[in-house]
Amino acid sequence: MRVIRSWTPMHLAQLTLDWIDERIGLRGLITASLHVTIPRSAHTYYLGGITLFFFMSQAVTGILLSLYYRASPESAYDSVLFIMNQVNFGWLIRSVHAWGANLMIVFCILHMLRVVVQGAYKAPREVTWLAGIALLFVTLGFGFTGYLLPWDQRAYWATTVGTEIPGAVPFIGSFLRDLMRGGADVSAVTLTRFFGIHMLVLPASLAGVLMAHLFIIHQQGLADPKEDETKGAAK
Amino acid sequence: MSQLEGTSEKKLLPFWPHYVLSEFIAWYVMLGILITLSALFPAGLEEQADAFKTPAHVKPEWxxxxxxxxxxxxxxxxxxxxxxxxxxxxxxxxxxxxxxxxxxxxxxxxxxxxxxxxxxxxxxxxxxxxxxxxxxxxxxx
Known part of the structure; x- marks a missing residue:
């Protein structure tokens, strides 16, 4: 416990933080997370972090959109029109969400290319790579399910042809397609299904896998692109 | 790399605040790009979905x-x-x-x-x- 010399707001804040930390002990965890070192020659170009930034932006704008969006064929389109025309800055929130979705996928791919070119996926980082692949799939799932939600012509027909791709899988293709659509065609069932996946299943999945991805990176530190996986083994 | 950084210990950078600060700068640039693109090219909306009217060019997302x-x-x-x-x-x-x-x-x-x-x-x-x-x-x- 620190010695409090005077009752200034700063000291009161310090006292409060100390009181909380004595009970939850978070300070050690934060110190352990931040006070690590990275190789000077590691050039990540900040691509993974930028992908994380877009995800956070998607979460914020997505929650705001969900306050006005109604997931049914009768009202989805009208609710998006309402967001665009009536809600204060609604057009901006929706546009940031749409651009953010595309940019998140772009930076996901760039991040992956960086990791491949620098050979950062090699042992002992295989699990980090697998978690990254899972994150890519979740991100693509976000894009695919989110695209249907405005329920306009582009959304409807993009989903129709998009679900044709798994429909071409041998033997189980038509089963997969009908499972995704919730029937033979894209319908009200598809919309509520995609909405539920987009709003609940994928965010929860992404949060879990992302924590694993970041935790393993923290445990191992960044790969040094200038050094081989096991020094001397290649010589 | 300079001659002074001979030992392996000196080839390391602290994650906090060095890397985090650069990452935040990258985020700030991305925020600018995001807002600029959204303001100049807002998300569009076509006609309401119609299962009986197939448009001429049907494509999935890019x-x-x-x-x-x-x-x-x-x-x-x-x-x-x-x-x-x-x-x-x-x-x-x-x-x-x-x-x-x-x-x-x-x-x-x-x-x-x-x-x-x-x-x-x-x-x-x-x-x-x-x-x-x-x-x-x-x-x-």
Whole structure:
């Protein structure tokens, strides 16, 4: 416990933080997370972090959109029109969400290319790579399910042809397609299904896998692109 | 790298605040790009969905366009049988994704720097070009 010399707001804040930390002990965890070192020659170009930034932006704008969006064929389109025309800055929130979705996928791919070119996926980082692949799939799932939600012509027909791709899988293709659509065609069932996946299943999945991805990176530190996986083994 | 940084300990940078600060600067630039793009090119909205009115050019999102286009052009394999185009069209990208997921278990060589792995570098460039090519083809075709 620190010695409090005077009752200034700063000291009161310090006292409060100390009181909380004595009970939850978070300070050690934060110190352990931040006070690590990275190789000077590691050039990540900040691509993974930028992908994380877009995800956070998607979460914020997505929650705001969900306050006005109604997931049914009768009202989805009208609710998006309402967001665009009536809600204060609604057009901006929706546009940031749409651009953010595309940019998140772009930076996901760039991040992956960086990791491949620098050979950062090699042992002992295989699990980090697998978690990254899972994150890519979740991100693509976000894009695919989110695209249907405005329920306009582009959304409807993009989903129709998009679900044709798994429909071409041998033997189980038509089963997969009908499972995704919730029937033979894209319908009200598809919309509520995609909405539920987009709003609940994928965010929860992404949060879990992302924590694993970041935790393993923290445990191992960044790969040094200038050094081989096991020094001397290649010589 | 300067001569002074001889020992391995000096080749390290603190994550906090050095790396975090640079990352925040990158985020700030991205925020600017995001707002600028959104303000200049707001998200559009076409007519309400109509299951009985198929538009002229139906396309999936750009990131699925390459796979979709490949599925379309796989019809050239029809000489192998009636089911061959669909089979190859969907199985080839599937195998590609599986190989990508298992990359660390396939490429087990210890060499890390890109300069010393020219074959992998070439493969990456070819795959990126094929992906871009199929996407553009799908967009204009």
């Amino acid at each position: 990131y699925f366009l390459a796979v979709y286009q490949f599925l379309k052009v796989a019809s050239i394999f029809s000489f192998l049988g009636a089911e061959a185009p669909k089979l190859i069209g969907v199985i080839a990208p599937g195998i590609g994704m599986a190989l990508l997921a298992l990359l660390p278990f396939i490429d087990r060589g210890p060499k890390r720097p890109a300069r010393r792995r020219p074959l992998m570098l070439l493969l990456v460039i070819v795959i990126v070009l094929v992906f871009i090519g199929l996407t553009v083809w799908g967009q204009v075709g």
